[in-house]
Amino acid sequence: MADNEALLSVEELKVYFRSEDEVARAVDGVSFKVGREETVCLVGESGCGKTVTALSVMGLVPIPPGEIAGGRILFNDQNLLVFNDNEMQAIRGNQIAMVFQEPLTSLNPVFTIGDQIGEAIQVHQTAPPTEVIQRSEQLLKDVGIADPAQRLKDYPHQLSGGQRQRVMIAMALACDPKLIIADEPTTALDVTVQAQILRLLERIQKERSMSVLYITHDLGVVSKVADRICVMYAGIIAEQGKKDAVLKTPKHPYTQALLASLPNRDKRGQRLYSIPGTVPNPAYKPRGCPFHPRCQYAIQTCCEQFPEMCHYGDAHMARCPVIFDDGREN
Ligand code: SF4
Numbered sequence: 249m250a251d252n253e254a255l256l257s258v259e260e261l262k263v264y265f266r267s268e269d270e271v272a273r274a275v276d277g278v279s280f281k282v283g284r285e286e287t288v289c290l291v292g293e294s295g296c297g298k299t300v301t302a303l304s305v306m307g308l309v310p311i312p313p314g315e316i317a318g319g320r321i322l323f324n325d326q327n328l329l330v331f332n333d334n335e336m337q338a339i340r341g342n343q344i345a346m347v348f349q350e351p352l353t354s355l356n357p358v359f360t361i362g363d364q365i366g367e368a369i370q371v372h373q374t375a376p377p378t379e380v381i382q383r384s385e386q387l388l389k390d391v392g393i394a395d396p397a398q399r400l401k402d403y404p405h406q407l408s409g410g411q412r413q414r415v416m417i418a419m420a421l422a423c424d425p426k427l428i429i430a431d432e433p434t435t436a437l438d439v440t441v442q443a444q445i446l447r448l449l450e451r452i453q454k455e456r457s458m459s460v461l462y463i464t465h466d467l468g469v470v471s472k473v474a475d476r477i478c479v480m481y482a483g484i485i486a487e488q489g490k491k492d493a494v495l496k497t498p499k500h501p502y503t504q505a506l507l508a509s510l511p512n513r514d515k516r517g518q519r520l521y522s523i524p525g526t527v528p529n530p531a532y533k534p535r536g537c538p539f540h541p542r543c544q545y546a547i548q549t550c551c552e553q554f555p556e557m558c559h560y561g562d563a564h565m566a567r568c569p570v571i572f573d574d575g576r577e578n
Contacts, residue, residue: 253283254281254282254283254284254322255282255284255286255323255324255426255427255459256281256282256305256321256322256323256344256427256461257281257282257320257321257322257323258278258279258280258281258304258305258319258320258321258322259279259319259321260277260278260279260318260319261275261277261278261279261301261304261316261318261319261320261321262275262276262277262278262316262317262318262319263275263297263300263304263309263314263316263317264315264317265313265314265315265530266312266313266315267313270531270532271531272529272530272531273317273483273530273531273533274297274300274483274530275297275300275301275304275483276297276482276483276484276530276533277318277319277484278297278301278319278480278483278484278485279319279485280478280485280488282427282459282461283459283475284426284457284459285453285457285458285459286459286460286476287450287453287459287460287461287462287473287474287475287476288459288460288461288474288475288477288478289461289462289463289464289469289470289473289474289476289477289478290302290461290462290463290464290478290480291464291465291466291467291470291477291478291480291506292465292479292480292481292486293465293481293527294465294527295527295530296480296481296482296527297480297482297483297484297530298463298464298480299431299463300314301463301480302346302429302431302461302463304316304321305321305328305344305429305461306340306344306346306429307331307333307336307339307340308340316329323339323343323344323427324343324426338372341368341371341372341420341422341423342371342372342423342425343423343425343426343427344426344427344428344429345420345421345422345423345425345427345428345429346420346428346429346430347413347416347428347429347430347431347433348416348431349431349432349433349435349436350435350436354416355404355412355415355416356404357403357404357405358403359403360401360402360403361388361399361400361401361402361403361415362381362384362400362401364415364419365384365387365388365400365415365418365419365422366380366381368420368422368423369383369384369422369423371423372423373423381400383422384396384400384418385397385400387418387419387421387422388400388414388415390418390421391414391415391417391418391421391448391452392414392444392448393414393415393418399411399415408441409436409437409438409441410437410441410444410445413433413434413436413437413445414445414448417433417448417449417452421456424456425458426458426459427458427459427460427461428449428453428461429461429463430449430460430461430462431463432463432464432465432466433445433449433462434446434466435464435465435466442469446469446472446473449473450473460473462474467495467506467507467510468510470491470495471491471495474491475490476488476489476490476491476494476563477489477490477491477494479494479500479502479503481502481527481538481539482527482528482530482533482538482539483530483533483538484538484567486500486502486503486539486566486567486568487499487500487564487565487566487567488563488564488565489562489563489564489565490562490563493560493562493564494564495507497564498566499558499560499564499565499566499568499571500539500566500567500571501539501543501544501545501568501571502539502542502543503566505521505542506523508521509521509522523542524542525541525542528541534551535551535552536549536550536551536552536553536554536555537550537553537554537555537567545568545570545571547570549570550570555568555569555570556569558571558572
Protein backbone atom coordinates (compact mmCIF):
# COMPACT_ATOMS: atom_id res chain seq x y z
CA MET A 249 0.00 0.00 0.00
CA ALA A 250 1.35 3.44 -0.90
CA ASP A 251 1.52 5.87 2.02
CA ASN A 252 -1.15 8.12 0.51
CA GLU A 253 -3.59 5.18 0.39
CA ALA A 254 -3.40 4.68 4.14
CA LEU A 255 -6.29 6.13 6.13
CA LEU A 256 -4.53 5.26 9.38
CA SER A 257 -0.79 4.89 9.76
CA VAL A 258 0.63 3.93 13.15
CA GLU A 259 4.37 4.50 13.22
CA GLU A 260 6.72 3.21 15.93
CA LEU A 261 4.07 3.77 18.60
CA LYS A 262 5.25 3.34 22.19
CA VAL A 263 2.82 3.46 25.12
CA TYR A 264 4.16 2.93 28.62
CA PHE A 265 2.47 2.80 32.02
CA ARG A 266 4.52 4.05 34.95
CA SER A 267 4.08 3.19 38.59
CA GLU A 268 6.39 4.01 41.49
CA ASP A 269 8.81 1.20 40.88
CA GLU A 270 8.24 -0.11 37.38
CA VAL A 271 7.47 0.80 33.78
CA ALA A 272 5.12 -1.46 31.83
CA ARG A 273 5.97 -1.18 28.12
CA ALA A 274 2.51 -2.18 26.88
CA VAL A 275 3.13 -1.05 23.28
CA ASP A 276 6.75 -0.94 22.30
CA GLY A 277 7.37 0.26 18.75
CA VAL A 278 4.30 -0.80 16.80
CA SER A 279 3.87 0.15 13.13
CA PHE A 280 1.04 -0.77 10.77
CA LYS A 281 -1.35 0.83 8.31
CA VAL A 282 -5.05 0.58 7.58
CA GLY A 283 -5.97 1.40 3.99
CA ARG A 284 -9.18 3.03 2.82
CA GLU A 285 -12.04 0.50 2.86
CA GLU A 286 -9.63 -2.11 4.17
CA THR A 287 -10.16 -4.53 7.07
CA VAL A 288 -7.10 -5.08 9.24
CA CYS A 289 -7.02 -7.45 12.21
CA LEU A 290 -4.72 -6.86 15.17
CA VAL A 291 -4.47 -10.30 16.69
CA GLY A 292 -2.77 -11.70 19.76
CA GLU A 293 -3.23 -13.11 23.25
CA SER A 294 -4.58 -11.04 26.15
CA GLY A 295 -2.00 -8.56 27.36
CA CYS A 296 -0.13 -8.33 24.04
CA GLY A 297 -0.92 -4.60 23.68
CA LYS A 298 -3.61 -4.69 21.01
CA THR A 299 -6.31 -2.91 23.04
CA VAL A 300 -3.84 -0.26 24.27
CA THR A 301 -2.91 0.32 20.62
CA ALA A 302 -6.59 0.83 19.76
CA LEU A 303 -7.18 3.13 22.73
CA SER A 304 -4.17 5.20 21.64
CA VAL A 305 -5.74 5.72 18.22
CA MET A 306 -8.92 6.90 19.96
CA GLY A 307 -6.94 9.17 22.32
CA LEU A 308 -8.35 7.24 25.28
CA VAL A 309 -5.19 6.10 27.06
CA PRO A 310 -5.40 7.45 30.63
CA ILE A 311 -2.48 9.85 31.07
CA PRO A 312 -1.07 9.40 33.73
CA PRO A 313 -0.38 6.57 34.49
CA GLY A 314 -0.16 6.06 30.73
CA GLU A 315 2.39 7.90 28.62
CA ILE A 316 2.83 8.07 24.87
CA ALA A 317 6.55 7.44 24.84
CA GLY A 318 7.09 7.75 21.12
CA GLY A 319 5.81 7.43 17.57
CA ARG A 320 3.05 8.94 15.46
CA ILE A 321 -0.55 8.06 14.67
CA LEU A 322 -1.42 9.55 11.30
CA PHE A 323 -5.09 9.71 10.39
CA ASN A 324 -5.76 11.30 7.02
CA ASP A 325 -2.10 12.42 7.21
CA GLN A 326 -2.63 14.31 10.50
CA ASN A 327 -0.74 13.23 13.59
CA LEU A 328 -3.41 12.57 16.24
CA LEU A 329 -0.81 12.49 18.99
CA VAL A 330 -0.33 16.28 18.79
CA PHE A 331 -4.06 17.00 18.94
CA ASN A 332 -5.45 18.62 22.09
CA ASP A 333 -8.58 17.29 23.85
CA ASN A 334 -10.99 19.41 21.79
CA GLU A 335 -9.40 18.44 18.49
CA MET A 336 -9.44 14.79 19.50
CA GLN A 337 -13.07 15.05 20.56
CA ALA A 338 -13.91 16.24 17.05
CA ILE A 339 -12.26 13.15 15.55
CA ARG A 340 -13.65 10.63 18.05
CA GLY A 341 -17.06 9.36 17.03
CA ASN A 342 -17.13 11.71 14.08
CA GLN A 343 -14.35 10.15 12.00
CA ILE A 344 -13.14 7.24 14.11
CA ALA A 345 -15.60 5.25 16.20
CA MET A 346 -15.14 2.28 18.47
CA VAL A 347 -17.30 -0.76 19.15
CA PHE A 348 -16.43 -2.38 22.47
CA GLN A 349 -16.46 -5.99 23.56
CA GLU A 350 -19.27 -6.07 26.10
CA PRO A 351 -22.21 -3.85 25.15
CA LEU A 352 -23.94 -4.29 28.50
CA THR A 353 -21.10 -2.49 30.24
CA SER A 354 -20.73 0.11 27.47
CA LEU A 355 -24.42 1.07 27.36
CA ASN A 356 -25.78 3.11 30.24
CA PRO A 357 -28.44 1.01 32.02
CA VAL A 358 -30.51 4.02 33.18
CA PHE A 359 -31.05 5.61 29.77
CA THR A 360 -33.16 4.29 26.90
CA ILE A 361 -31.59 3.14 23.65
CA GLY A 362 -33.16 6.23 22.01
CA ASP A 363 -31.47 8.57 24.53
CA GLN A 364 -28.10 6.95 23.92
CA ILE A 365 -28.22 6.87 20.13
CA GLY A 366 -29.62 10.43 20.15
CA GLU A 367 -26.72 11.56 22.29
CA ALA A 368 -24.24 9.90 19.91
CA ILE A 369 -25.82 11.87 17.02
CA GLN A 370 -25.85 15.18 18.90
CA VAL A 371 -22.29 15.06 20.20
CA HIS A 372 -21.09 16.26 16.81
CA GLN A 373 -24.17 17.60 15.04
CA THR A 374 -27.06 19.75 16.11
CA ALA A 375 -30.41 18.55 14.86
CA PRO A 376 -34.04 19.12 15.99
CA PRO A 377 -35.49 16.35 18.22
CA THR A 378 -37.79 14.96 15.50
CA GLU A 379 -34.85 14.57 13.12
CA VAL A 380 -32.76 12.90 15.86
CA ILE A 381 -35.57 10.36 16.40
CA GLN A 382 -35.91 9.71 12.66
CA ARG A 383 -32.19 9.24 12.26
CA SER A 384 -32.01 6.98 15.34
CA GLU A 385 -34.76 4.78 13.86
CA GLN A 386 -32.96 4.64 10.55
CA LEU A 387 -29.70 3.65 12.26
CA LEU A 388 -31.46 0.80 14.07
CA LYS A 389 -32.97 -0.31 10.73
CA ASP A 390 -29.53 -0.16 9.13
CA VAL A 391 -28.14 -2.55 11.74
CA GLY A 392 -31.04 -4.96 11.28
CA ILE A 393 -33.14 -4.27 14.38
CA ALA A 394 -36.85 -4.90 13.87
CA ASP A 395 -39.49 -2.48 15.19
CA PRO A 396 -36.96 0.33 15.73
CA ALA A 397 -39.51 2.86 17.05
CA GLN A 398 -40.31 0.51 19.94
CA ARG A 399 -36.67 -0.46 20.55
CA LEU A 400 -35.72 3.21 20.98
CA LYS A 401 -37.95 3.25 24.07
CA ASP A 402 -36.30 0.13 25.55
CA TYR A 403 -33.55 0.02 28.16
CA PRO A 404 -30.39 -2.00 27.47
CA HIS A 405 -31.42 -4.90 29.75
CA GLN A 406 -34.57 -5.41 27.65
CA LEU A 407 -32.52 -6.37 24.59
CA SER A 408 -30.62 -9.57 23.79
CA GLY A 409 -26.79 -9.60 23.65
CA GLY A 410 -26.86 -9.56 19.84
CA GLN A 411 -29.34 -6.65 19.77
CA ARG A 412 -27.20 -4.69 22.21
CA GLN A 413 -24.14 -5.18 20.03
CA ARG A 414 -26.19 -3.98 17.03
CA VAL A 415 -27.13 -0.88 19.07
CA MET A 416 -23.44 -0.27 19.81
CA ILE A 417 -22.72 -0.51 16.08
CA ALA A 418 -25.61 1.90 15.36
CA MET A 419 -24.11 4.37 17.85
CA ALA A 420 -20.69 3.98 16.21
CA LEU A 421 -22.29 4.75 12.83
CA ALA A 422 -24.19 7.80 14.12
CA CYS A 423 -21.75 10.30 12.66
CA ASP A 424 -20.73 8.31 9.61
CA PRO A 425 -17.11 7.57 10.61
CA LYS A 426 -14.40 6.66 8.13
CA LEU A 427 -12.82 4.12 10.49
CA ILE A 428 -14.43 1.74 12.96
CA ILE A 429 -12.31 0.08 15.61
CA ALA A 430 -14.04 -3.09 16.77
CA ASP A 431 -12.48 -4.43 19.98
CA GLU A 432 -13.42 -8.12 20.33
CA PRO A 433 -16.93 -7.24 19.08
CA THR A 434 -18.20 -10.82 19.14
CA THR A 435 -16.42 -12.32 22.15
CA ALA A 436 -19.39 -12.07 24.50
CA LEU A 437 -21.87 -13.51 21.95
CA ASP A 438 -22.82 -17.05 21.07
CA VAL A 439 -21.55 -18.52 17.82
CA THR A 440 -24.60 -17.92 15.59
CA VAL A 441 -24.96 -14.32 16.79
CA GLN A 442 -21.20 -13.82 16.29
CA ALA A 443 -21.57 -14.76 12.61
CA GLN A 444 -24.52 -12.36 12.21
CA ILE A 445 -22.59 -9.46 13.75
CA LEU A 446 -19.55 -10.13 11.54
CA ARG A 447 -21.77 -10.22 8.43
CA LEU A 448 -23.47 -7.00 9.57
CA LEU A 449 -20.14 -5.21 10.00
CA GLU A 450 -19.01 -6.45 6.60
CA ARG A 451 -22.21 -5.23 4.90
CA ILE A 452 -22.09 -1.84 6.58
CA GLN A 453 -18.42 -1.43 5.76
CA LYS A 454 -19.14 -1.98 2.06
CA GLU A 455 -22.24 0.25 2.01
CA ARG A 456 -20.43 3.11 3.74
CA SER A 457 -16.94 2.61 2.25
CA MET A 458 -15.40 2.45 5.72
CA SER A 459 -12.21 0.92 7.02
CA VAL A 460 -12.35 -1.47 9.96
CA LEU A 461 -9.66 -2.29 12.49
CA TYR A 462 -10.57 -5.45 14.39
CA ILE A 463 -8.92 -6.17 17.71
CA THR A 464 -9.24 -9.86 18.41
CA HIS A 465 -7.65 -12.96 19.87
CA ASP A 466 -9.84 -15.16 17.67
CA LEU A 467 -8.17 -16.49 14.54
CA GLY A 468 -11.54 -17.85 13.40
CA VAL A 469 -12.85 -14.26 13.21
CA VAL A 470 -9.62 -13.16 11.52
CA SER A 471 -9.91 -15.78 8.79
CA LYS A 472 -13.45 -14.58 8.00
CA VAL A 473 -13.00 -10.83 7.93
CA ALA A 474 -9.38 -9.74 7.41
CA ASP A 475 -7.76 -8.27 4.34
CA ARG A 476 -4.54 -7.97 6.29
CA ILE A 477 -3.36 -9.29 9.64
CA CYS A 478 -0.96 -7.88 12.24
CA VAL A 479 0.08 -10.44 14.85
CA MET A 480 1.08 -8.78 18.13
CA TYR A 481 3.19 -10.29 20.86
CA ALA A 482 4.40 -8.58 24.04
CA GLY A 483 3.85 -5.07 22.69
CA ILE A 484 5.46 -5.57 19.27
CA ILE A 485 4.25 -6.66 15.85
CA ALA A 486 5.63 -10.17 15.38
CA GLU A 487 4.30 -10.57 11.84
CA GLN A 488 2.09 -8.76 9.37
CA GLY A 489 0.89 -9.28 5.84
CA LYS A 490 -2.09 -10.14 3.67
CA LYS A 491 -4.46 -12.66 5.21
CA ASP A 492 -3.53 -15.60 2.99
CA ALA A 493 0.20 -14.99 3.36
CA VAL A 494 0.02 -14.88 7.17
CA LEU A 495 -2.43 -17.76 7.59
CA LYS A 496 -1.06 -20.07 4.88
CA THR A 497 2.66 -19.32 5.02
CA PRO A 498 3.26 -17.89 8.52
CA LYS A 499 6.90 -16.92 9.03
CA HIS A 500 7.12 -16.03 12.71
CA PRO A 501 7.29 -18.95 15.17
CA TYR A 502 4.63 -17.26 17.32
CA THR A 503 2.18 -17.07 14.40
CA GLN A 504 2.99 -20.68 13.55
CA ALA A 505 2.34 -21.70 17.16
CA LEU A 506 -0.95 -19.77 17.31
CA LEU A 507 -2.15 -21.51 14.15
CA ALA A 508 -0.96 -24.91 15.41
CA SER A 509 -3.07 -24.45 18.53
CA LEU A 510 -6.30 -24.05 16.53
CA PRO A 511 -8.68 -26.99 16.49
CA ASN A 512 -9.62 -28.41 13.08
CA ARG A 513 -11.14 -31.57 11.61
CA ASP A 514 -7.75 -33.14 10.81
CA LYS A 515 -6.81 -33.01 14.49
CA ARG A 516 -9.96 -34.74 15.73
CA GLY A 517 -9.13 -37.04 18.66
CA GLN A 518 -5.66 -35.54 19.05
CA ARG A 519 -4.44 -33.48 21.97
CA LEU A 520 -4.43 -29.81 20.93
CA TYR A 521 -1.09 -28.03 20.84
CA SER A 522 -0.70 -25.23 23.35
CA ILE A 523 2.14 -22.71 23.39
CA PRO A 524 4.33 -23.40 26.42
CA GLY A 525 4.72 -20.64 29.01
CA THR A 526 2.82 -17.38 29.27
CA VAL A 527 2.91 -13.90 27.75
CA PRO A 528 5.58 -11.89 29.63
CA ASN A 529 4.64 -9.15 32.07
CA PRO A 530 5.09 -5.88 30.11
CA ALA A 531 7.14 -4.52 33.03
CA TYR A 532 9.56 -7.46 32.94
CA LYS A 533 9.99 -8.45 29.32
CA PRO A 534 12.86 -10.78 28.54
CA ARG A 535 15.93 -9.32 26.86
CA GLY A 536 16.36 -9.99 23.15
CA CYS A 537 13.37 -11.45 21.35
CA PRO A 538 10.40 -11.27 23.75
CA PHE A 539 9.18 -14.64 22.45
CA HIS A 540 12.44 -16.51 23.14
CA PRO A 541 11.43 -18.21 26.42
CA ARG A 542 8.54 -19.89 24.54
CA CYS A 543 10.15 -20.40 21.14
CA GLN A 544 11.24 -23.86 19.99
CA TYR A 545 13.68 -22.33 17.47
CA ALA A 546 15.43 -19.95 19.89
CA ILE A 547 19.21 -19.75 19.66
CA GLN A 548 21.66 -17.85 21.86
CA THR A 549 21.36 -14.63 19.81
CA CYS A 550 17.61 -14.58 20.45
CA CYS A 551 18.29 -14.12 24.19
CA GLU A 552 20.59 -11.14 23.56
CA GLN A 553 19.49 -9.14 20.51
CA PHE A 554 16.14 -7.62 19.69
CA PRO A 555 15.21 -9.21 16.34
CA GLU A 556 15.01 -7.14 13.19
CA MET A 557 11.99 -7.19 10.88
CA CYS A 558 12.53 -9.50 7.89
CA HIS A 559 10.67 -8.83 4.64
CA TYR A 560 9.19 -11.54 2.43
CA GLY A 561 7.68 -9.37 -0.33
CA ASP A 562 4.17 -8.00 -0.88
CA ALA A 563 4.31 -6.29 2.56
CA HIS A 564 4.61 -9.64 4.35
CA MET A 565 7.11 -9.28 7.20
CA ALA A 566 8.09 -11.09 10.39
CA ARG A 567 10.36 -10.11 13.26
CA CYS A 568 12.47 -13.26 13.26
CA PRO A 569 15.83 -13.30 11.50
CA VAL A 570 16.56 -16.86 12.64
CA ILE A 571 13.80 -18.41 10.55
CA PHE A 572 14.62 -15.97 7.73
CA ASP A 573 18.32 -16.88 7.74
CA ASP A 574 18.06 -20.62 7.58
CA GLY A 575 15.24 -20.56 5.01
CA ARG A 576 13.23 -23.01 7.10
CA GLU A 577 9.97 -23.82 5.36
CA ASN A 578 6.69 -23.95 7.23
FE1 SF4 B 1 12.21 -17.55 18.09
FE2 SF4 B 1 14.58 -16.35 17.94
FE3 SF4 B 1 12.83 -15.98 16.04
FE4 SF4 B 1 12.43 -14.89 18.44
S1 SF4 B 1 14.08 -14.38 16.98
S2 SF4 B 1 10.92 -15.93 17.21
S3 SF4 B 1 13.25 -16.50 19.75
S4 SF4 B 1 13.79 -17.92 16.57
